[in-house]
Amino acid sequence: MAVLETSSPTDLGLDPERLGYLDEHLRRYVDSGRLAGTLVLVARGGEVGHLAAYGLADRERNVPMREDTLFRIYSMTKPLTSVALMQLYERGLVQLDDPVAKYIPEWADLRVYVMGMGPTLVTKPASRPMTVRDLLTHQSGLTYGFLERTNVDAMYRERKIGMAEVNGTLRGMVEQLAELPLEFSPGEHWNYSVSTDVCGYLVEVISGERFDRYLERHILAPLGMRDTAFWVPPEKRERFAACYGLGAKGIRLIDDPAESAYLREPTFFSGGGGLVSTAGDYFRFCQALLNDGELDGVRIIGRKTLELMTQNHLPEGKDLASHALGRWAETTFAGIGFGLGFSVTLDPAKAQISGTPGEYSWGGAASTTFWIDPLEDLVVIFMTQLMPSNAYNIRRELRAIVYSALTE
Template sequence: MNTKPIDALLKQFTTMERGPVGCALSVTKAGKTIYTGYSGYADAQAQRPIGEETLYRMYSCSKVVTAVAMMILLERGLYQLDDPIAQYLPEFADARYAICTGNNMETLLPVRALTIKHFLTMTSGLTYGGELSATHARIGRALSGIDEKGGCTTREFSRIVAKLPLKFEPGTSWNYGINLDVLGAFIEEVSGSSFYQFLREEIFSPLGMEDTGFFLDGQGQKRLATMYYYDEDGCLKINDSEDFKYEAAYRFECGGGGLVSSLHDMTRFTKMLALGGRLDGQRILGRKTIELMRQNHLEPQALEAFRQTHQYGWPFMAGYGYGLGVKTLMDLAGSNCAGSLGEFSWAGAAGTLLLVDPSEQLSIVYMHQLMPNNREGYCHPRLRNVIYGALD
């Protein structure tokens, strides 16, 4: 494998205008690590190089881990995808969705069904915060309220958001939101363990992922890469606005965006998925379960809503559908990148990427810490092209 183009690309990322100050990449194929590389700094001010000891905020890459945890429970027969979620989280028994009836009036209607699959596929009607709809605004206020009171438990989080109206009738559309965050509470309810305890016992410990968790001790804080952003004048600034969430006092084990990890740990995790659910004699998941996970599960109307994200803000998602907690490549030509049909992945808000290609037994883990304007639309497609192009 010719690694020079990959080395050059990482250097380009850390030297380009408004790019990350540091980045890290690992690539595995057929169970072997064929590339590990670093460029730049974990902390530019301290001149601390990025390296194998560096920890990263995974943000929404956490969703892939939560989805795998859900698949473990599915394999054990502890639920079915089409089960009502209220069967396990009764706070959702009276779920409603909002419709606009004109003249700034709103009506709340009961949902016909709200299933576990709706949460895994982002078709529940839950959103993130924002001003795009009344649901976005309500969820934004709820999330701010949790932060203002210093956090909450994973189970409390589910009870708080269950009171909020959904954006649409579940299953009829797609909207990126806090679905996997709620499923952390589901995992607690079904497994009888705390969310982190389940992840540790079923995934992290068997795979030797010692650096992965929701909260940081003093040593972990020293290893954490500094997160940056660029102000309007293009000056590099530190963004530590959410670092309080990695203190144990915050309590919320956020399955949708709360994990901290290392390049080593996420390489172990994605390598396991690329090899069909096994690594070094440890079976985490069955290969047929991974196959189910990486199928497109969106019905035509929801798939069209997902594809709208390609046109309005996420052009690098073109060619993909959405499976169970991951995007999955359906149209290679439409993606405008090298790859394989059925490759699945997701990214994090600060620029991280987890990608798994079972057909090539390939995994890619990329890390940088830049938010907002994380440059994923620039970096991630180029990584795909250069890495796939380097394969023999």
């Protein structure tokens, strides 16, 4: 990865003293043992005004956090997958109102859970077909097994839906899903789910190219995202961060970078959460989006398509608080809508966050996050390595500090 150049924050309309609050705040997290390490990037006008690494990428081996550390970005994979599918939309190969069964025939007669389990399972027909937009907006009726809320979640856990060692490939996952009921009829609610993994499968079916190869050819290579992939090759392993979980006595190692499954090239390419990346690489992706889909003369998505993606697609302009079935996501719900792969800020006052209507964002399971604010010409990326992502309120805290630093 090329070294990220930084510019004077003052020249970018950023207050250096207030950006110092950012470093102080993150140091408190690390010095108290709540996080192993952090990396934060703040950019305006396409230039990085603040970049700070602190703490350890690998606590057990005393490896310091670096600007080019490789992180598991988990659900920050979702925006890239969504852009990939919308590239095919721009070629006229898929429409948002296409029934998903057009591409997955086994899903032609999806049914919805009513009650029971096993042989006593009662289902009913879905009120309408699932569409491509339902997948992009998490209104599909699918779910995640880790949510542990319903009997449908339990069925996902029993079959280990989305787990590479069981499903093997994206095709294996959709075959498994064909045998399970939906939590609700498509469009009735918003629910965080494996929908974006299915979007990755649609990219394969529609393009005729394996999903990881499509992503590399149409997004990663054109943008120069050389450190972003579904696995970590041998020559990059020394830069791969450890991953920690929240335990009773502080953080504990849950994925050793010397033994991680990410060290082996997979067969299951999770469009919902499979990528590893660096802050520098992800900045190139974010900056392309902020530039209406183009960076350094390379266009990955059209301006009008991106406008469509970053509008609120929830019915009647609702926010997540009034439309979501569950309460798990990589965002808060009040005052927040959802587009085609991103959360979208509708009302900062209702959301009780600093921000701007129209900004869009998402995060990952290991507490990473990013947001893009077109009005302020702002990109913020935060990388760390702690699961679950709701362990602390750090994302909202970072927003308060960053927005306080804007001077113009």
